[in-house]
Structures are given as structure tokens and as C-alpha cells.
Amino acid sequence: MTNSLDLEHLRTLVAIAECGGFGKAAAVRHISQPALSQHVRLLERGLKRKLFERDGRNMRFTPEGERVLVEARRIIEVHDASLRRLEAKPDRTVVIGSTEHSAGQILPEMIRAMQAAFPDCSTRFEIGRSTQLVESARRGTVDFAFVLDPTGQGAGHLVGRLPLVWYAARGWSPPAAGRTWPLIAFEEPCGLRERALSVLTGEGHDVEVTAQSTTLEGVLAGVRAGLGVALLPSAGGRPTGLSACGDLPDAGTTHLRMVTRRGLAAEVERTALAAGVEFFAQRPHLQLVPAATAQGA
Incomplete structure (x- = not known):
């Protein structure tokens, strides 16, 4: 059995219990459902015990899962209370979405840009299909995402082609x-x-x-x-x-666009858009949209 527990994985476990299911918990945690399921699998592997079992179409905690849930709540409570006593501020997290097509090329540029502009900011990534990422931005579960728009009529900032x-x-x-x-x-x-x-x-x-x-x-x-x-x-x-x-x-x-959630900080949006434009500027064989056009799209 593991000799340490990941706090984020424990928070996921508590979210599942409080939300009544994996789907709602993923939205609350601002992660994709596959990522949430991976948290559960890693906990089960580390603890060497099964935490959930199928109940018809739903999943429910096993008796062992209920025991782990009690300990998870206890650990999180102690951890968060300690932070409050120390007046520590949690790291700011920006959730970035990308299609599989652009993840390998654009995300490295995005990581560098975000780290340079916001050194105290941590990042989390969601890789998915464009239709899913647009919906995630609309629901606010990702801060911004780079998506494909073959129609040329989609919403968001037009970054390049x-x-x-x-x-x-x-x-x-x-x-x-x-x-x-x-x-x-x-x-x-x-x-x-x-x-x-x-x-x-x-x-x-x-x-x-x-x-x-x-x-x-x-x-x-x-x-x-x-x-x-x-x-x-x-x-x-x-x-x-x-x-x-x-x-x-x-x-x-195909157009590559950047879509953002409602209420995203303007400085984060500008930094992300600039990183996307820089990606195209460094690759003359691709079609860069002029900065003025990208900003106004």
C-alpha cells in the first residue's frame, strides 16, 4: 500500500460523494470525467482496495470506499485548517483546453507563456474534441481552449489557419x-x-x-x-x-480559434492569445492571422 495520498485525489473522492456522481463531480472539480476517473483508479491502486462498485447504471461506494471517504474528509479538513492558520493562499490555477491535433505543438508554447506572465499560477489541461471544449468553456469548466473551426464561422478569437x-x-x-x-x-x-x-x-x-x-x-x-x-x-x-x-x-x-469562459481575467486572455499568435509567427508555412484581426475576432 502507498505511504502517501494525493490531496487532489482525495478532494475528487469527496466531490463524488457530495455531488452524487462522477459527471457532476468532474464539473465541480473543473476536470474532465476521464481525468476524474483516473484520480479514482490511482487511489484504488495505491490503497490496494476497490472504492466503487456498479449499482445498476450508477456507481456507489464500497464499504472500503466509505472508510476511505471518512479519512479523506478528515485529511482535507486538517490540511485546509492548517492553511487558514498560516494564512496561506492557494495557488491560482488556469485550466487550458486543447484539441488532440494542437496539443503537442501549441501547449508547450502556452506553458512557457503562462509561467512567464504568472509565475505563481499553476496550470491544468483538458484534451478533447473541439465541440466538447467549446461546451466546457461555455460552462466555465475550462478557462480558455484552442479549438478547430473548419466552417470558419465559430465563436472566439481567430488565431490562425x-x-x-x-x-x-x-x-x-x-x-x-x-x-x-x-x-x-x-x-x-x-x-x-x-x-x-x-x-x-x-x-x-x-x-x-x-x-x-x-x-x-x-x-x-x-x-x-x-x-x-x-x-x-x-x-x-x-x-x-x-x-x-x-x-x-x-x-x-481550418481555422484555429481560442474560446474563453465568461468572466476570464483580461490579462490571462491577452497572454493566451499572444502565445497562440506567437506560435504561428514562428512558423511561416502556416497562415498567421494579423494580431489586430485576432484581437477583434
Whole structure:
């Protein structure tokens, strides 16, 4: 059994009990539900005991979970009381959202910018699909998020445009004339899926979505398996094991926008937007939106 307990994981446990479920607790804790579930799994692994069991469609505390919950409340109470006595102020936390497509490239820039501007501020990240992140910003569970907007009509600050590239497994060849084109795509709703279907059918091809996934890794796995082609944004580099299909129809670009929650501090919003613009400014092969346009979008 572990010799230490993570305070944030204990707070998650208490939130589940007080909110009556994982979904509401995730919103209260300002984290995604997968992240909340990971907190529970880490607690169970460290304590070597099962904390929850299924009760129909819901989850309930096991007897061991109830015991841990009592101790969690006791530990948190002692910890918070100590902070009050010491008049310590908790670190400010900024929750940043990003799609899987842009996480690897933009988030490192964002971390550096936030640390430089707010050295006493800690950051937490939520990686998800654009539609989910827009909703999270609307509900206030993320402070700001970088999302894709293939329609070009979304809300938020327009930061730049990413080229859309067709990817396939190495050695893959387009279908013969008259044959159906296999497409790997994200599950609906998805602007990239709609763009891919529109471009291929506009060229007179019959198209079938042969595999779909809720995650980027799932889409890439389908492409690597040779199940079809996928249309994805590129910020430089190429997914491992895949080839760019330059002979397929040009699919244009997708807008990258920054959406924010209502009431976000102006200084945080300006810093995040500046970091996004700087990302594009350092990569001349991408399409940078002029700063004045980005600020006013």
C-alpha cells in the first residue's frame, strides 16, 4: 500500500460523494470525467482496495470506499485548517483546453507563456474534441481552449489557419475509377468529417466511412491499418507511419480559434492569445492571422 495520498485525489473522492456522481463531480472539480476517473483508479491502486462498485447504471461506494471517504474528509479538513492558520493562499490555477491535433505543438508554447506572465499560477489541461471544449468553456469548466473551426464561422478569437492534409498508410493507393473511396473520420458531429466528404464527393467520388473514432489516436490507428484515408490539420511534421497524399484534392485550411469562459481575467486572455499568435509567427508555412484581426475576432 502507498505511504502517501494525493490531496487532489482525495478532494475528487469527496466531490463524488457530495455531488452524487462522477459527471457532476468532474464539473465541480473543473476536470474532465476521464481525468476524474483516473484520480479514482490511482487511489484504488495505491490503497490496494476497490472504492466503487456498479449499482445498476450508477456507481456507489464500497464499504472500503466509505472508510476511505471518512479519512479523506478528515485529511482535507486538517490540511485546509492548517492553511487558514498560516494564512496561506492557494495557488491560482488556469485550466487550458486543447484539441488532440494542437496539443503537442501549441501547449508547450502556452506553458512557457503562462509561467512567464504568472509565475505563481499553476496550470491544468483538458484534451478533447473541439465541440466538447467549446461546451466546457461555455460552462466555465475550462478557462480558455484552442479549438478547430473548419466552417470558419465559430465563436472566439481567430488565431490562425492550419492546412488540411490527406494521410494514408505507406503504400496505399487511391481506389480505381468507379470504386468507393474509404474514409477514416471522427464520429459526428465533426467539421473535418464534413469537409472530407464534401471534397471527395465534389470530385465525383462515392465515399464510405469505413472506420470512425472519438479520438485522434483511433483515427490514426485506422489509417495505419490501411482502412482508408483521413483528412487532418497539420502544424508541421507527419504522424508516425503515415504518408501525406499530395495527389488528392486540395481540402484547404481550418481555422484555429481560442474560446474563453465568461468572466476570464483580461490579462490571462491577452497572454493566451499572444502565445497562440506567437506560435504561428514562428512558423511561416502556416497562415498567421494579423494580431489586430485576432484581437477583434
